[in-house]
Amino acid sequence: MRASQKDFENAMNQVKLLKKDPGNEVKLKLYSLYKQETARQNYVDLVSSLSSSLESSSQVEPGTDRKSTGYETLMVTSEDGITKIMLNRPTKKNALNVEMYHEIMHALKAASKDDSAITVLTGNGDYYSSGNDLTNFTDIPPGGVEEKAKNGAILLREFVGCFIDFPKPLIAVVNGPAVGISVTLLGLFDAVYASDRATFHTPFSHLGQSPEGCSSYTFPKIMSPAKATEMLVFGKKLTAGEACAQGLVTEVFPDSTFQKEVWTRLKAFAKLPPNAMRISKEIIRNREKEKLHAVNAEECSVLQGRWLSDECMNAVVNFLSRKSKL
Numbered sequence: 001m002r003a004s005q006k007d008f009e010n011a012m013n014q015v016k017l018l019k020k021d022p023g024n025e026v027k028l029k030l031y032s033l034y035k036q037e038t039a040r041q042n043y044v045d046l047v048s049s050l051s052s053s054l055e056s057s058s059q060v061e062p063g064t065d066r067k068s069t070g071y072e073t074l075m076v077t078s079e080d081g082i083t084k085i086m087l088n089r090p091t092k093k094n095a096l097n098v099e100m101y102h103e104i105m106h107a108l109k110a111a112s113k114d115d116s117a118i119t120v121l122t123g124n125g126d127y128y129s130s131g132n133d134l135t136n137f138t139d140i141p142p143g144g145v146e147e148k149a150k151n152g153a154i155l156l157r158e159f160v161g162c163f164i165d166f167p168k169p170l171i172a173v174v175n176g177p178a179v180g181i182s183v184t185l186l187g188l189f190d191a192v193y194a195s196d197r198a199t200f201h202t203p204f205s206h207l208g209q210s211p212e213g214c215s216s217y218t219f220p221k222i223m224s225p226a227k228a229t230e231m232l233v234f235g236k237k238l239t240a241g242e243a244c245a246q247g248l249v250t251e252v253f254p255d256s257t258f259q260k261e262v263w264t265r266l267k268a269f270a271k272l273p274p275n276a277m278r279i280s281k282e283i284i285r286n287r288e289k290e291k292l293h294a295v296n297a298e299e300c301s302v303l304q305g306r307w308l309s310d311e312c313m314n315a316v317v318n319f320l321s322r323k324s325k326l
């Protein structure tokens with residue numbers, strides 16, 4: 001017999017009253033089940049809201065937005081010689097869930113073959129991105145946390161590989177705060193423009209994790225080993241101005257004029273001969289490619305181990321508990 005909503009709420013309360021801590025792995029499983037229950041409730045709520053809105057208005061075209069891009073977590077547009085990939089989970093601060101990793105890879109592969117001269121990554125809403133979605137840790141497969149960590153490392157390696165191999169000029173338009181993997185990847189971009197509202201934060205040690213996105217190699221080269229250590233090991237958060245002084249950001253703009261100034265500049269860049277730009281990027285980046293792939297493989301393998309550590313599991317459980325999701 002299927003449990004009712006009341007049974008579920010009672011069970012949730014019982015978990016909070018347990019005298020003995022059930023442990024991180026069990027807590028992550030509980031969170032996963034909680035999410036499924038919430039998803040079922042959301043489904044029912046959505047269907048019921050759709051029914052009432054369709055009854056009240058025959059002009060609504062459900063799913064129009066989604067059809068225009070074909071993506072669930074991104075908005076992708078192509079005009080004026082620019083393919084713009086916009087992270088589109090603003091209510092979650094553009095955290096990267098598993099679907100978003102796959103969709104970004106898909107969008108990059110498509111952009112590498114389309115007619116555009118340059119490609120831009122940016123965020124919708126007040127954040128550029130809050131990095132890896134920490135709820136990614138909760139969908140534990142039958143093979144347990146080891147299988148989860150192994151799959152995560154495979155996905156991460158493929159994902160970062162797409163940035164290493166991207167053939168056209170790739171520009172980050174950092175519209176707001178950036179956290180975790182959204183910061184480390186910036187070392188693989190060809191230019192990074194930031195609003196003065198943006199901050200750059202890689203709290204890997206706080207999360208019991210280690211650097212990815214090739215940052216263990218690119219950051220010391222860009223900003224010196226000591227400055228890279230302050231960010232990647234001690235989790236020092238940089239302002240946009242500081243990140244620019246360290247060479248991670250190319251130029252900072254006042255937030256009030258950011259979009260206008262940046263897009264005017266990008267449209268001018270996109271009028272340059274595309275083949276010349278592609279070939280020039282190749283000659284700047286290609287001699288590092290093999291090294292970057294090797295660094296990526298090593299970082300993913302180290303992270304796979306970190307994800308299984310108590311330090312990491314405690315940090316994830318703490319985040320989810322703070323958000324009342326456990």
Ligand SMILES: CCCCC/C=C/CC(=O)SCCNC(=O)CCNC(=O)[C@H](O)C(C)(C)COP(=O)(O)OP(=O)(O)OC[C@H]1O[C@@H](n2cnc3c(N)ncnc32)[C@H](O)[C@@H]1OP(=O)(O)O
Pocket residue numbers: 091092093095096101130131132133134135136152153155156179180181182203204207209212319323
């Ligand atoms: C294949 C796997 C690859 C893995 C690659 C590894 C990458 C490493 C990293 O990226 S490490 C970085 C991980 N990110 C974080 O630690 C950030 C966590 N989030 C926060 O600290 C805060 O949310 C914040 C500072 C980004 C914003 O705080 P604020 O108080 O302004 O807003 P909220 O916390 O209320 O956020 C709004 C809702 O968004 C949810 N959310 C935000 N970021 C994340 C995230 N990274 N993961 C999961 N969920 C996130 C937050 O829970 C709120 O949701 P709610 O409205 O449902 O409560």
